[in-house]
Amino acid sequence: SQTIHQWPATLVQPVGSPLSLECTVEGTSNPNLYWYRQAAGRGLQLLFYSVGIGQISSEVPQNLSASRPQDRQFILSSKKLLLSDSGFYLCAWRGRDNSPLHFGNGTRLTVT
Amino acid sequence: AQSVTQPDIHITVSEGASLELRCNYSYGATPYLFWYVQSPGQGLQLLLKYFSGDTLVQGIKGFEAEFKRSQSSFNLRKPSVHWSDAAEYFCAVGAGTSYDKVIFGPGTSLSVIP
Numbered sequence: 001s002q003t004i005h006q007w008p009a010t011l012v013q014p015v016g017s018p019l020s021l022e023c024t025v026e027g028t029s030n031p032n033l034y035w036y037r038q039a040a041g042r043g044l045q046l047l048f049y050s051v052g053i054g055q056i057s058s059e060v061p062q063n064l065s066a067s068r069p070q071d072r073q074f075i076l077s078s079k080k081l082l083l084s085d086s087g088f089y090l091c092a093w094r095g096r097d098n099s100p101l102h103f104g105n106g107t108r109l110t111v112t
Numbered sequence: 113a114q115s116v117t118q119p120d121i122h123i124t125v126s127e128g129a130s131l132e133l134r135c136n137y138s139y140g141a142t143p144y145l146f147w148y149v150q151s152p153g154q155g156l157q158l159l160l161k162y163f164s165g166d167t168l169v170q171g172i173k174g175f176e177a178e179f180k181r182s183q184s185s186f187n188l189r190k191p192s193v194h195w196s197d198a199a200e201y202f203c204a205v206g207a208g209t210s211y212d213k214v215i216f217g218p219g220t221s222l223s224v225i226p
Contacts, residue, residue, distance in 0.1 A: 032212055043218035044156075044202060051212055059213075090155060094214075098163055098206070100146055101214055103155040 002027035006091045006104030013111055019064075019078040021107050023091030026072065031093040033074040034101065035066055038088040050074060086111045114139045114207040116217035124223040125193050133188040133220050135203030144206030145186045146214075147177055151199045159201075162186065173197070198224045 006023045013019060025031050032051050036044040046059045048066035056066050063082060067075045074091060088108055092101040115138045125131055137143055144163050148156040160171025167179040177188045186203060203217040 034214065036216070044204075044216040046213070046215060049212060049214075051210075057213070092156075092214075096210070098144060098211055100158045100161050101148075101156075101204075102158075105155045108153075 002093075002102065004091065004093055004102060004104045006107060008107060009105065010108045011110070013081050013109065015083055015111055016080045019076070019081050019085070019109070021076040021089055021091075021109075023074045023076075023104060024072055025093045028072070028093070028095060030071060031095060033068060033072075034092040034094075035074065035076050036090045036092065038090060038106075040087070044090065047076070081111045083111050085109065114205055114213070114215050116203050116205050116215055118201075118203055118217040118220050120220045121218070122221045122223070124225060126225045127195050128192050131188075131190045131193045131197070131222070133201050133203075133222070135186045135188065135217060136184050137186065137203070137205045138184065139205055139207050141207075144211040145177075145179060146204040146206070147171065147175070147186070147188050148202045148204065148216075149173075149199045150202065150219075156202065159188070193222075193224055195224045195226055198222055 003026045034049045035047040038044050049057050050068045064078050088106050090106045091104040094101045117136045146161045147159040150156045159175050160169045162169045162179045169177050175190050200219045202219045206214050
């Protein structure tokens with residue numbers, strides 16, 4: 001069966017520090033991969049999605065970036081974090097057969 | 113551009129009462145629609161989805177949703193709410209090439225009174 005791993009579960013970082021969140025999927029190949037952010041008390045904002053290695057679609061211009069160095073690995077990065085980057089970050093995957101999204105357990109990021 | 117609206121930010125119902133959560137979408141083609149539920153501090157769990165076929169879709173936990181193309185709506189219903197249904201509910205639409213882009217609504221927070 002397919003599983004999605006997202007880490008770390010919680011992270012506290014100072015303003016101006018770099019960020020790297022990693023997400024990996026097991027048990028499937030060539031998935032679509034997604035990064036969402038959920039600010040406190042708000043909905044899910046689509047940040048990036050990828051339909052293949054090296055293919056990244058950015059939905060919101062900001063100081064975050066995403067990379068997909070391997071088929072089942074999706075990384076969210078920032079060179080310098082802002083206070084407004086705080087939130088709950090969720091990685092998700094879906095198959096190519098119009099299947100629904102499957103979410104990881106999320107990373108709670110607090111920028112201080 | 114694609115969008116999803118959920119008009120109700122917060123809803124409170126009594127246990128055993130019926131529930132309807134509203135969802136409206138904006139998309140030029142036939143959409144791929146979902147409802148997800150999120151418990152506090154957790155990831156999202158799929159309740160049900162609609163892609164084609166019967167416009168009344170059954171999901172897990174006794175939920176159902178009806179797709180109405182004329183109203184651009186996909187409302188979620190449950191005939192009798194349980195206290196454990198208290199959570200955040202999100203409607204989402206898959207759009208774009210192969211429905212790759214999945215946009216979520218702002219969510220509706222459900223509280224259940226015992």
